[in-house]
Amino acid sequence: MDKISLTIDGRQIEASQGMTVLEAAREAGIYIPTLCYHPDLSSSREVQASEVIYCNAEPLKNDNSAIRYEGCQLCVVAIEGMKALPTACTTEATSGMVVRTSTPPVKQKQHDNLKLILWQHPNVCLTCDRFDQADNLNICKPFNICLRSVNITERCVLCPKNDHCDLQKVADYIGLGIEERPLPYTAKGQPLETNAPFFDRDYNLCIGCTRCVRVCREVRGADVLGYVFRDGKVIVGARGPSLMESGCQFCGACVDVCPVGALLERTRKWQGSAERQVLTTCPYCGVGCQLELQLKGERIIEVLPQRKNEVNRGQACVKGRFGIQEFVHHPERLTTPLVKRDGEFVAASWEEALDLVASKLASYQKNEVAVISSAKCTNEDNYVAQKFARAVLGTNNIDHCARL
Amino acid sequence: MAGLVTAFGSGAMTNSIRDIGDAACILAIGTNTCQAHPVIALELVRAVRHDGKLIVANPREIGLVHFADRWLRQRPGSDVALLMGMMRVIVDEGLLDSAFIEERCENFAAFKESLKSFDLDTVERITGVPGEKVAEAARIYATNKPATILFAMGITQHSHGTDNVLAIANLAMLTGNIGKPSTGVNPLRGQNNVQGACDLGALPNVYPGYQAVTDPAIKEKFETAWGCSLDSSPGLALTEIFDAAYQGQIKAIYLIGENPVLSDPDANHVRASLKTLEFLVVQDIFLSETAQLADVVLPGVSFAEKDGTFTNTERRVQRVRKAIEPLGDSRPDWLITCQIAQRMGGQGFDFADPSQIMDEIARFTPSLGGITYHRLEEGGLQWPCPTQEHPGTPILHTQLFTRGKGRFTPLEYKPSMELPDDEYPLILTTERSLYQYHTGTMTRKVKGLNTIRGEELVEINPADASALGIADGEAVRVISRRGEVVARARVTEVSPVGVVCMDFHFAESPANVLTNPALDPVAKIPEFKVAAVRVEKNGHK
Numbered sequence: 001m002d003k004i005s006l007t008i009d010g011r012q013i014e015a016s017q018g019m020t021v022l023e024a025a026r027e028a029g030i031y032i033p034t035l036c037y038h039p040d041l042s043s044s045r046e047v048q049a050s051e052v053i054y055c056n057a058e059p060l061k062n063d064n065s066a067i068r069y070e071g072c073q074l075c076v077v078a079i080e081g082m083k084a085l086p087t088a089c090t091t092e093a094t095s096g097m098v099v100r101t102s103t104p105p106v107k108q109k110q111h112d113n114l115k116l117i118l119w120q121h122p123n124v125c126l127t128c129d130r131f132d133q134a135d136n137l138n139i140c141k142p143f144n145i146c147l148r149s150v151n152i153t154e155r156c157v158l159c160p161k162n163d164h165c166d167l168q169k170v171a172d173y174i175g176l177g178i179e180e181r182p183l184p185y186t187a188k189g190q191p192l193e194t195n196a197p198f199f200d201r202d203y204n205l206c207i208g209c210t211r212c213v214r215v216c217r218e219v220r221g222a223d224v225l226g227y228v229f230r231d232g233k234v235i236v237g238a239r240g241p242s243l244m245e246s247g248c249q250f251c252g253a254c255v256d257v258c259p260v261g262a263l264l265e266r267t268r269k270w271q272g273s274a275e276r277q278v279l280t281t282c283p284y285c286g287v288g289c290q291l292e293l294q295l296k297g298e299r300i301i302e303v304l305p306q307r308k309n310e311v312n313r314g315q316a317c318v319k320g321r322f323g324i325q326e327f328v329h330h331p332e333r334l335t336t337p338l339v340k341r342d343g344e345f346v347a348a349s350w351e352e353a354l355d356l357v358a359s360k361l362a363s364y365q366k367n368e369v370a371v372i373s374s375a376k377c378t379n380e381d382n383y384v385a386q387k388f389a390r391a392v393l394g395t396n397n398i399d400h401c402a403r404l
Numbered sequence: 405m406a407g408l409v410t411a412f413g414s415g416a417m418t419n420s421i422r423d424i425g426d427a428a429c430i431l432a433i434g435t436n437t438c439q440a441h442p443v444i445a446l447e448l449v450r451a452v453r454h455d456g457k458l459i460v461a462n463p464r465e466i467g468l469v470h471f472a473d474r475w476l477r478q479r480p481g482s483d484v485a486l487l488m489g490m491m492r493v494i495v496d497e498g499l500l501d502s503a504f505i506e507e508r509c510e511n512f513a514a515f516k517e518s519l520k521s522f523d524l525d526t527v528e529r530i531t532g533v534p535g536e537k538v539a540e541a542a543r544i545y546a547t548n549k550p551a552t553i554l555f556a557m558g559i560t561q562h563s564h565g566t567d568n569v570l571a572i573a574n575l576a577m578l579t580g581n582i583g584k585p586s587t588g589v590n591p592l593r594g595q596n597n598v599q600g601a602c603d604l605g606a607l608p609n610v611y612p613g614y615q616a617v618t619d620p621a622i623k624e625k626f627e628t629a630w631g632c633s634l635d636s637s638p639g640l641a642l643t644e645i646f647d648a649a650y651q652g653q654i655k656a657i658y659l660i661g662e663n664p665v666l667s668d669p670d671a672n673h674v675r676a677s678l679k680t681l682e683f684l685v686v687q688d689i690f691l692s693e694t695a696q697l698a699d700v701v702l703p704g705v706s707f708a709e710k711d712g713t714f715t716n717t718e719r720r721v722q723r724v725r726k727a728i729e730p731l732g733d734s735r736p737d738w739l740i741t742c743q744i745a746q747r748m749g750g751q752g753f754d755f756a757d758p759s760q761i762m763d764e765i766a767r768f769t770p771s772l773g774g775i776t777y778h779r780l781e782e783g784g785l786q787w788p789c790p791t792q793e794h795p796g797t798p799i800l801h802t803q804l805f806t807r808g809k810g811r812f813t814p815l816e817y818k819p820s821m822e823l824p825d826d827e828y829p830l831i832l833t834t835e836r837s838l839y840q841y842h843t844g845t846m847t848r849k850v851k852g853l854n855t856i857r858g859e860e861l862v863e864i865n866p867a868d869a870s871a872l873g874i875a876d877g878e879a880v881r882v883i884s885r886r887g888e889v890v891a892r893a894r895v896t897e898v899s900p901v902g903v904v905c906m907d908f909h910f911a912e913s914p915a916n917v918l919t920n921p922a923l924d925p926v927a928k929i930p931e932f933k934v935a936a937v938r939v940e941k942n943g944h945k
């Protein structure tokens with residue numbers, strides 16, 4: 001692909017022909033705030049409102065089919081030779097372009113546009129001076145008494161997404177300044193949707209970015225979610241009375257792209273931040289999705305699909321995304337060798353069990369024994385199993401269940 | 405994948421997952437991709453969004469049908485006729501890639517001769533697909549390049565599964581759709597490490613890297629490597645092991661991480677065979693239905709507690725990394741096997757960690773020769789990867805086929821072994837559910853997955869259901885020559901008339917009690933996809 005060069009904030013950078021200014025900046029590691037943009041998805045301007053969506057099984061009709069969602073409008077930039085401040089996500093990068101990402105007018109515009117978003121989302125914490133002072137977005141300590149005496153459902157510190165919320169990051173970057181009072185915010189009063197397996201939906205926190213709608217439609221091909229306009233506001237929901245009836249596959253892709261706390265895995269909610277993460281391969285099917293296990297102590301608290309790879313690129317299926325923790329930590333896991341005595345299993349030591357197995361297996365002729373290995377086990381496990389069958393038991397009676 | 409070995413010299417997926425979405429045409433046959441390989445299905449979604457053509461050939465109205473340009477609803481077991489019909493059209497209309505055939509393939513004339521008996525009328529009679537639809541699909545596949553073919557167990561789990569695969573290979577060669585990006589013949593493997601288990605020689609006839617046990621030079625190589633003498637005759641395959649156990653010839657089995665009491669065809673026979681054994685050791689993470697029959701149960705660990713590698717369906721070796729300590733007193737599988745081996749006097753089982761095992765694998769397996777844990781830190785590697793410098797192979801057969809020339813095979817149509825008759829008038833076929841995995845030893849422990857799909861359902865067409873007086877949700881009895889199970893009926897158009905469909909994830913209603921163990925003579929894969937059954941009311945459930 002042809003390369004072009006342009007200047008962003010005084011830095012000369014290279015970009016591929018056809019990239020937007022936002023993509024070019026991101027590739028060069030230059031931050032431009034945005035909430036609706038996602039690298040795997042089409043532009044938020046391209047998704048039409050649905051005729052109807054469902055809010056806790058009640059239909060909600062679109063009340064204005066003449067308008068379109070205009071995006072979050074946070075990625076505005078100043079470009080030399082252009083009067084207005086265009087959005088970086090809709091402007092193609094061209095050769096020789098000179099872009100600035102934080103001139104005072106840009107800052108002001110971002111500030112104004114962020115306020116529009118915050119009218120739909122609890123914002124007391126985001127406009128509090130403690131937020132301004134905090135360096136790691138860990139806004140309040142749980143023991144802090146809220147200076148503004150707000151309702152707990154509106155405090156960041158009590159939101160499960162606190163600390164890894166895109167809205168916080170964007171608000172931190174743009175800097176709201178200390179407002180005397182919180183911005184006006186009217187709660188949508190939408191009921192919590194908690195009937196589906198694995199994840200909850202609290203649309204009171206939704207900022208209407210439509211990332212979830214787009215990922216479900218464009219990447220997953222499931223088209224379960226939609227949005228409507230009500231009084232000019234974007235309201236998101238399932239296109240049928242429940243997720244299940246809308247054809248949801250419970251892949252969790254919508255949860256993974258939601259920038260705020262609206263969509264969250266139920267069991268993950270109150271576990272706080274992960275302490276470490278380990279990249280591994282999913283144990284469920286032959287695709288071999290790369291997964292990042294999120295760990296706290298010796299427990300897996302969440303499993304996220306890895307983005308930077310050639311196999312699953314940020315996606316997984318319901319089994320990999322939601323079906324791992326519970327079986328790994330299941331109370332019925334075998335934790336000790338068992339030996340059958342008079343038809344009953346009794347716990348045994350490794351010494352005892354291994355001695356028994358070794359002496360028994362040694363007592364047969366080579367054509368009287370077989371090893372059945374497993375397509376669920378690792379390559380190394382399988383190598384050792386066939387080596388054992390061939391080199392120690394002396395037989396080629398080794399197979400696994402691949403044929404099934 | 406014996407069919408692909410015959411045709412190309414290698415049985416694995418020829419291309420990469422990432423490739424599929426860029427194809428101009430995809431033929432998905434015998435794969436319910438959305439359910440069995442959901443993340444590969446995303447590539448199909450991507451292709452369709454870029455105006456790629458999707459042809460789905462499946463008796464059942466699976467999810468993919470809704471994205472498809474053409475849906476061919478062939479009768480179960482009639483795939484060879486369908487594919488030969490398509491190829492006849494391609495040849496008759498001159499849509500073949502003669503240059504490719506000339507230069508890179510052999511045995512074309514004999515194959516072409518065998519197309520004679522597949523005129524569209526015959527094909528329509530056998531498959532139930534209107535001839536004109538077959539012809540249209542053939543034209544779409546032949547003229548939209550690059551075109552790729554995906555298939556799964558809907559193709560292989562037949563008594564003539566190898567013929568099905570050969571027919572697919574013929575089709576790809578005929579149109580030159582092989583050895584280039586977004587083309588190829590791509591078997592989608594079911595379990596996570598089927599590819600790896602085969603590659604590493606957990607097979608009765610080959611050492612790691614498909615090196616034949618009957619080859620004296622190979623035998624000598626491994627004898628020197630392992631410091632022992634080895635047997636040069638192939639061992640028994642899985643189903644043969646159970647037969648031999650039943651007859652008392654096999655007396656002891658060491659079984660690692662499997663649950664054949666649920667997964668095997670004719671599960672009653674497997675259970676009886678295992679009970680006949682004098683000594684059964686089962687190594688698993690749960691006390692599975694099979695483990696309950698064991699004399700000794702050894703606690704292995706889950707993937708989260710061990711280091712190692714899995715090889716995915718596109719031949720990519722990827723790291724499994726230990727995230728937590730083994731639960732309780734459990735131990736990694738490789739370590740347990742090594743400890744048994746050492747107690748029996750085995751040499752060369754003193755690995756300190758799995759990376760040392762991989763180093764030994766690389767030393768004796770040419771196709772994996774360049775793979776080390778160090779390199780895998782940068783991401784997975786696709787075999788063949790013979791040397792440290794080799795970048796891996798995303799596309800097979802680019803210059804030459806692994807066996808040299810691609811080989812066309814003449815084919816004829818063979819009906820399934822067990823066809824419906826008066827006593828057993830319906831065809832039973834088996835499926836995988838998205839929400840369960842294999843025999844459910846892992847997934848059934850996850851509550852949310854069971855809420856979505858917690859019990860076996862027998863899918864049956866409304867016409868068949870009303871003839872039998874069966875209502876949706878009613879418990880029914882499904883009976884074959886080998887056994888019977890009780891499960892709830894789901895009355896749905898998804899299943900064609902005359903066909904019922906079940907999964908095999910559930911211990912309470914194990915569908916594999918019913919299925920036919922008739923084996924494909926070459927690949928030794930049982931006929932899971934076609935068995936004759938009868939369905940009765942009043943399951944009392």
Ligand code: SF4
Pocket residue numbers: 215216220222223224225243247248249250251252253254255
């Ligand atoms: S879980 Fe997946 S299928 Fe369901 S709504 Fe979210 S993105 Fe769509």
Ligand code: SF4
Pocket residue numbers: 205206207208209210211212213236257258259260262263
């Ligand atoms: S639920 Fe989340 S992803 Fe979906 S529109 Fe609302 S904020 Fe965006």
